[in-house]
Amino acid sequence: MSLLLDNQFKELPPDKSVDTKLFLDTVSHIPAFFDCLGSTVFSVIKSDINGNITKIRGVYMKDPAKYVTLQDILVAEREAHAAEWPKVGATLALMWLKRGLRFIQILLQSLADGDRDENNPNLIQVNVTKAYQEALKKYHGWFVQRIFQAALHAAPYRSNFLKALSKGEEVKEEDCLANVRQFLVNYTATIDAIYDMYTDLNAELDYTV
Template sequence: MALLVEHLLKPVPEDKQIETRPFLDAATHLLPFFDCFGSFVFNQVKTDISGNIQRIRDVYHKNPSRYRTLQNILEIEKEQYGPEWPRAGPGTHGLMWLKRALRFIQVLLQSICDGERDESRPDLILVNVTKAYEVALKKYHGWLLQIAFQTALYGAPYKHDFLKALSKGQDVPEDQCLEKVRLFLVNFTATIDIIDEMYTRMNADLDYKV
């Protein structure tokens, strides 16, 4: 499970202010996660995530002390762009799509850890990856993109192959893999929850479809 635990997110501080640079660094190290699916569609997701990370990083590099936290980015862009925000704010908009992709990862891994599976094919992760897509991404996709994703989901790898890919090709016992996934999910889930709460509180989420 080296892919996940090499760059764990920091624990969420009491004030719930998420530092921008460590968050972006951790998100960048998650990009190879989507290589585990071996699908063009998920390669496109990886490309989109990389682009959104770069948009947020570009905002941060303009003034690292001013944009020290993700909350700073949203608050400053809201004031800067006025009624055109949140669509006009590059950091806000980039983080909106990034958090959705990260939620996909979180729901997928949590579903696997919870033992959710198709009893007729317990060796597949189709149930898990389908749940993750429906929870995190589907409602933001038009019908053409939904069809493309649903086709890709049926090509999801076997559970053993998926866990092996997360372990960078090493054959690690499943129980040890899942133990490390659970460790990864602690701060990862808490961080995404805080970002979602921030977007809800600031009315920054957009529900248009792509």
């Protein structure tokens, strides 16, 4: 079985709105995956992503009927916190969460595309570095970039990573990558829709941490 196919994102409706509950229920499966990666360095990332999800869920639970879509939350927070918005509440939490989700998307896409270091074909550093450069690096100052370097050394072997995505079962690499490609269809569409929403609402910030 495939961890990814067990937790697939749903196809978006024509207006590309993202259902808050469905989104939260799906992304809440991600943090547990970090425990399979075998290094405590991932606990920092797990805790950050968990914090984002908890914060968005906290806002949603205050009034589920009002916050049916993620856009409902951003628009309501823009009205309620005009001075601080978008650096506030679930708007800020989702701003960061989407960057982590984009990182995962680019990493999986790079593996599916067959990008690899021909001298070290069982390493995924080349894929992880590509994902980091495109999704996160510009938002990180030197200290957090050093945390990334530490995490890079702790990255699992490609074979172990693909095995973890297959829930620990021995699955042929091509079968696993086929599952990754299938997972990426709705996943990528959802992340793209969230990025477009931040652009349309002028909610994106580019400060570094």
